[in-house]
Amino acid sequence: MPDELLRLDGVRKYFGVRGAPWREGKAVRAVDGVDFVVRKGETVGLVGESGSGKSTLARVATRLLDPTAGTVAIGGADVTKVRGRKLRPVRRKIQLVFQDPQASLNPRQSVGTILTTPFRAQGVRPTRAQLVDLLRQVGLSGEHLERYPHEFSGGQRQRIGIARALSVQPELLICDEPVSALDVSVQAQVLNLLADLRDELGLSYVLVAHDLAVVRQVASRVAVMYLGTIVEEGPAAEVYSAPAHPYTKALLSAVPVPEPGAERDRIVLSGDVPTPIDPPSGCPFRTRCYKAEDVCATKRPVLEPVEGSTEHRAACYFPETPTL
Incomplete structure (x- = not known):
């Protein structure tokens, strides 16, 4: 489709396991058969527990990782087997904002050098005015160009990471837990910044998060992952008001209600998340599901x-009855 910015078809990403003899030949199924589409103007929330495969899917989508199987199309072009320098024009369309801004910024480089690097990778020599304009877009000023990452707060470092992603003028930003390492008050500032940039620059987003309240604030569509697969997706309003998959319903039951005295029926899941080395047969959620049958x-x-x-x-074979 002409308005599709990203399409994943049957994507799998397995990691080999080395060490103990009984693990020989095993693989960690981080992403296990995912179909995923992002269109222009969308903000898609990708949610799930830690270890569900969200970050791995984000890295496969941006071609930082090669998929084990399946296809990755960016801007309508199949880039599954594109590698090396040929990926540079592809990455002008899609960029990744990393979870930990302190780890993703080189401590030995000034902010000016950090922002210059993407330009040079594309064969462009930026002017100081361009770098200052990037910083102003994310709420910083030109005087910050000569400073180093350790001189900034966590929220400011994340703004620098966003500015670096914006330097090549992408159409789609994949934000991997962009506010999980920040204080609550700073989280709101960064989310408001992302919303303003979306309106100003016409960006689309994939917002990876485990905090359902954060996703609800900005997402127009939501996809829920469990053990490397997407178990539910749809418009955010429908998923939040009438979750169909038991896993989604359990996740939403754990979200605090911002009303004093309000009560919510908690769904406490039994057991632990299965290992992705040896996932259950059939439905991956069946070992913890309160509706599972043969x-x-x-x-x-x-x-x-x-x-x-x-x-x-x-x-799901036994989805929840809609209440809309």
């Missing part, structure tokens, strides 16, 4: 539209 162990369910909606889909 059929759930036979074959993995596929994403299908839930009752009353064409865009809201869930991978």
Whole structure:
């Protein structure tokens, strides 16, 4: 489709395991068969527990990691097998904002050098005015160009990371837990900045997060991951008001209610998250699901539209009854 910025079809990413003899030949199935689409103007929230494969999917989507199987298309072009210098024009369309700004910024480089690097990778020599303009877009000033990352707060460092991603004028930003390492008050400032940049520059986002409240604030569509697969996706309003997958319902039941005295029925999941080295047969969530039956162990369910909606889909044999 002409408005598709990113399309993943059947993407898998496995990591080999070395060490103990009984693990020989095993693989960590970090991403295990994901179909995912981002269109122009969308802000898609990618949520799930730690270890569900969100960050790995983000790195495969930006081609920082090669997929084990499946295809990655950026701007309508298949870039699955594109490598090296040929990836440079591709990366002008899609950029990644990393989770930890302190770890993603070189402590030995000044802010000016950090912002200059993406330009030079594209064969461009930026002017000081261009670098100052980048900093102003993210709420900083030209006097910060000569400073080093350790001289900034966590929120300011994340703004520098966003400015670096904006330097090549991308159409899509994938933000990997962009506010998880920040104080709550600073989180709101960074999220407001992302929203302003979306309106000003016409950006699209994939916002990777485990905080459902953060995603609800900015996302127009939500995809929920569990054990390397997407188990539910749809418009944010529908997913939050009427979750169809038991896992999504359990996640939402844990979100605090911002009203004194308000109560919510908590769904406490039993057991632990299975290892991605040896995931369960059939539905990956069945070992913790309160609705699991024998059929759930036979074959993995596929994403299908839930009752009353064409865009809201869930991978479950026994989805929750919609209440809309």
